[in-house]
Amino acid sequence: MQWRQSLLVLALAGVLSSCRDGNGGGGEPDPQPPAPEPAAYRVTVGTAAARADSRLACFKGNGEAECGLRLYQIMVEAFVDGDSTADYNTGYGTSPHKGDLQGVINSLDYIQSTGVNAIWLTPIFKSVRVAGQSDWADRLDATGYFASDYFNVDPHFGTNDKLKELVAAAHARGLYVFLDGVFGHFKSNAQDYASPLGRKVSTTGSAQGDTGRSAVYPDDLEFFKEVAAHWVTEYKIDGWRLDQAYQVPVQYWDDLRTAVAEAAATASYTNRAGQTVHPLGYMVGEIWRSAGEISDQGYGTTASPGLLSVFDFPMRYSLVQSLAVEESGSGNRAANNLHAGYLSHLAYPAHAMPNLMLTNHDVVRFGDLLQRGSLADPTGETYWARHKAAFSFMASYSGPITLYYGDELGQELPGFAARDSSSTCAINGRCDDHVSRTSAIVEGVASTVGGTPAVLSAEQASLKSHVAALMALRDAHPALANGSRTHIFSDTNLYIDRKDKGSDNVLYVLNTKAEPAVVTIAGTAIGSAGALLGLLDGAEVVGSGGNYEIRLKPFEARFFDIASPTAEGPRTGAGSELSGEGPLADCHTPAVEGLGPLNKEMFIRGSYAGGDNFGATPASRRFAYKGNNLYQVVVHEPVPTAYTFKFASADWSKEFAVRSSAAVVIATEQTMAVAAGSGTESSLAIPEAGDYVFSFRINATQTGGEMMVSQCQ
Known part of the structure; x- marks a missing residue:
């Protein structure tokens, strides 16, 4: 990737204005004037801002299946109640805390219809109460993040056989299945539950809360290698999301990855196409820290690699800062903040596959962040337009992506932005770190046993349809998920990338602001000698005088097929030096x-x-x-x-x-x-x-x- 800033040819033109002719004569009054056309932001781009970024794994165009993953995260205890005998009835967040594996099974057709190709279930391993544990510990048990028995499904969620049924049903629909692995801590009674091979966890780790204990490495390595392999070989899962991955010393992730890869090589299942395939063996870590810390504690080095994929928290914050606000309330930043998110990848080694999400179970939903920033609410068009813009950026991202359940519908918690921030938030479910753990809205499925199946509003249905179209586009154009990125241009309002994988050449243009925009782009800047074909709307943009004029509505994103790419590719501007003057x-x-x-x-x-x-x-x-x-x-x-x-x-x-x-x-x-x-x-x-x-x-x-x-x- 060429980092050096380009000398972009910017020409800020005058704004559009509306006018009308009078209709006098005949005693007839003038007709009502048309509504004034909003002013448009105009800019001309003469050169691209950077050379192709092809250093990281999913920018190389090698076609790794992991790069094309589109995960759908499910908070199991909050999601959908499909079995009245499998309930926790307590937990964090505002749901009834009755979610279970049957509820996930009931929702698989809907999940498939969103366009994702994988599901990630929060921990489902058995948590056993210890004598005298508090209500807070009961709530923590419902999350699954402090397991006692790593080799059995928690009966509050279902049974081992029910999980096998879920995995088989997901695979039949073309969905990979990933479980949540907590390999850095466990419940204090976990030593009472030996593995099938008789291994037990250590007992010398430091306390984690009232009922938890840290794992000790290398003492616990063989136990967790067995855990990681067991669910792949016995249940055919496709891999793991890894909670608080920094708790496992980075040098041991290679051992755990190897155990999963070996297990995947010996297991197989029949996929949607009727083919016999091996589980994917993908592993993605959660390290909610800076890019440098993610690199050091997750990816390791080129000589000694740890994990191959970690969630892209730095880019997530760039995304919400640009189109909403982050949890602190800071945001609504310039479009070039998105490019800054990509630049954070400089901290990663070449094997890294960052995984981008908009929301997860520990952060505030995008819809609630929009309201926290007083930028939009569900009654206005802007709320839905900003959601579509955010998902468009995810669709353009090189590497795996993760959607959090409900975000595809613009789900939010009414009144949360004006919540009481007192210490009772943990009781009323309105704390930032668990407010997104709401009951799911699943079209045609009741959220509780015996309830009324959900019906989507027109706005929810429109957003979900848009997300599905973006996911289909991402599936059809491998350059988006697994292609090099040339950053063409970004400024306060606009963001433009070109993505390439072989003969697949896609131009992505995003307006991040509330006013319409008109961008004139030189064909040489994007490496195009023919028409640009709209991939979402079918509209064609034909060049004139070597330039293309692309019009964008507020918060609109457009994807174009570069039908006639030039051999030279995008023309880059003269870069500034690293050393300044004065x-x-x-x-x-x-x-x-x-x-x-x-x-x-x-x-x-x-x-x-x-x-x-x-x-x-x-x-x-x-x-x-x-x-x-x-x-x-x-x-x-x-x-x-x-x-x-x-x-x-x-x-x-x-x-x-x-x-x-x-x-x-x-x-x-x-x-x-x-x-x-x-x-x-x-x-x-x-x-x-x-x-x-x-x-x-x-x-x-x-x-x-x-x-x-x-x-x-």
Whole structure:
């Protein structure tokens, strides 16, 4: 991937205006004027912003089945009640807590109709109460995340045979099945439940809550290798989602992956096409941390790989920040924030297959985030349009993706945005970390035994149909899931990528804002010499004078087949250098005595390796005062990386980032502003190893100034 910023040819034209002619004469009144046409954002793109990104596994076009996965996550205890004898009746969130495996079976036709090709079930292993455990421990048991018996299904969810029935029914519909593996902790009574080969978990791990205990490695390695293989060989599951994967030392993921791969090689089942196939053997880790930490604790290194796939939390936050807000309330950012999310992949080794999700069971639903940011609610068109935009970006993403149940319908919790945030939220089910665990809305299926089957509203049906169309598009065009990415352009409003895999060449154009947009793109910028064929709407865009004019409604995304790609491909602009100019780029300015006008020691605080997720203030990232309101520190970056950061004091009384929390453009002077509170940090991609000077010049009012990151020559 060429990281260097391009010199884009931008021509901001005037806005559209509406006019009418009078209709005088004959004594007839003038007709009512048409509603004014909204102003359109206009931009011209003359060159592409970056060369093709083909470093990571799913950008190489090798056709790995894992890259094309479209998982549908199910929180089993909250989803659908299909068996009145298998209920927990307690848990976190607002559902009745009666969900079970039969409810999933009842919903498989609906799940298939969304266009996904896999399901992920939250943990279903047996949790056994310990004497005197609290109501909170009962609720935790319902989640399944602290198992006692790793070799049997929890009777609150069903039976072992019911799981086999579910897996077989899913496979018959062309759906892979993944279970949730918790290999880093377990319930304190787990040692009472030996494996079929007589293995038991350790008893020396540290306490986890009231009833849990940490696993110990390598002591527990053989036990969990047996667990990982058992459900593949005996139940034909296709792999694992791995909870809190950082709890397993990264060097042991290779052993666990090998156990799953060997089990998959010996097991087989009949798929939808009537073919005998092996389970896929895919494993994806949950490491809810920065890109650098995900790399270190999940992926490992090229020489010593750990996991091959981990959820792409950095990109998830870029996505919700751009089209909604993140949980902190910060968001509605520029479209180029999406490109910054891709740049976070610089921190990953080449074998990485990041998996992108919009929501999961631990975060707030996209619909609720829209309302938290006062951006839209379900009564308005914008609410549904923003959902469609978010799913379009997921459809364009290179690598596996995960949909959380209900998001395809715009599901939200009414009134949550105005919730009471007191300590009782855990009781009323309105805490951020479990509010998304709601009863499912499954068309034609009752959420509880004996209930009324769900009927979708017109808006829900439209969104679900759109999601299914996007998933079908992703299935039909392998360039989307498993192709190289050339970033063509992004700015405040627009985001444009080209995706390529062999002869499959797709242009993705997204308007992230509430006004319509008109973008004029040079054919040379996208490497096209013929018509662009709309893949969703069938509309054709014909070039004129070597340019294409593409019109976009608010929050609209369009996908085009590049019918006649040029041999040269997209034309890239001249890249800027990594080293800037001026005082902010000088790596050798001598320090002066004192702390300067801020009267505080200032640090780069962030998610970089060793940064303790913004908690650390290492001396190696402490600013020196250089006089004239200038602060600088030179940092050695040993490898390409990406992270988020602020310039902040140890007591957080001073916090600054790029204005509007925009991404850093290396070697470019940018405006700095106060960035108080969570969710206001800026992102930075370091494309190559070297020494970099971080500089900022504080203004007289101490409310901002200028900043730069520049490589030292």
